[in-house]
Amino acid sequence: MEANGKNSDGLPGSGAKDGKDDAFIERLKVLVSKVGSANALAKTAGISQSGIQRYLNGGEPSRKALASIAIAGGVSIDWLAIGRGSPTDTPVEPAGMEDYAFVPLYDAQCSAGDGAWNENSKVLTHLSFTRYSLRKKGLTPEHLSAIRIDGDSMEPVLHSGDTVLIDHTRTTIEGEGIYVLLLNDHLYAKRLQSSFDGVVIISENKQYQPVTVPRDRLNELEVIGRAVWSAGWL
Incomplete structure (x- = not known):
């Protein structure tokens, strides 16, 4: 996490001193609970279970991983990334996911x-x-x-x-x-x-x-x- 509160992908973060975006981690936990488990969320998003665990421990997902997790959890990328809106908002398919x-x-x-x-x-x-x-x-x-x-x-x-x-x-x-x-x-x-x-x-x-x-x-x-x-x- 960079000092300006943005990660290397330019996504907003909390700017926490320990490098963890605690609010993002809590939103990610909401999706884990919604889907059933961290492993289930990983399978649904098409990423590794170790990747999900890394993000739950404060690691920063790439833009592609963030989009996949949001879609797998049925939420908007805005809500998952920065908490804007509500987890019940209808997700919008992001550009670049046409495949x-x-x-x-x-x-x-x-x-x-x-x-x-x-x-x-x-x-x-x-x-x-x-x-x-x-x-x-x-x-x-x-x-x-x-x-x-x-x-x-x-x-x-x-x-x-x-x-x-x-x-x-x-x-x-x-x-x-x-x-x-x-x-x-x-x-x-x-x-x-x-x-x-x-x-x-x-x-x-x-x-x-x-x-x-x-x-x-x-x-x-x-x-x-x-x-x-x-x-x-x-």
Whole structure:
């Protein structure tokens, strides 16, 4: 931090003697709490966990990192950088981010255990992906959304608290894959497999037994989409 209260990128700081912008650190902690954890914020912003920890300890983010963190937390850059405005203000996509697509993360819980579903789900924040990486996977941002896992039945592939990206165009079971499905008013992330008897719902955790939805009850099973990413392509 320079003596004039600005960092090397020209961003305003507190000018604190110890070089830390305590107000910025507190705003960053707000985003950590909002997203769920420092690791989750790092994953969503596309930066390293050590980077987030460094900023929480007083390190100065680059302009690009600042923009990515603000977008991941669903706040304006002005609020995150200098506290101008409110964290509830609608964020504006910054210039220079045209190569990124922003996918909504909903607060609907996706159970990998007993099941949970929030009918009044809202957008918590947006996840940033490069448009190039999505094109390589044949994905379009308009057909994607994300939700969080709750439960342990898909461990070790998916852990409670993990975020999964859903491709809503893939509602037909293609071989065997992990899908987000709605059954008995509950939302699940499970491995689905077609069989002669119907559709087998499989948990990765062997403590949970497979469940078969018979063919005459397949109308009760709604495939929301295929899970394609969770901190890495699936």
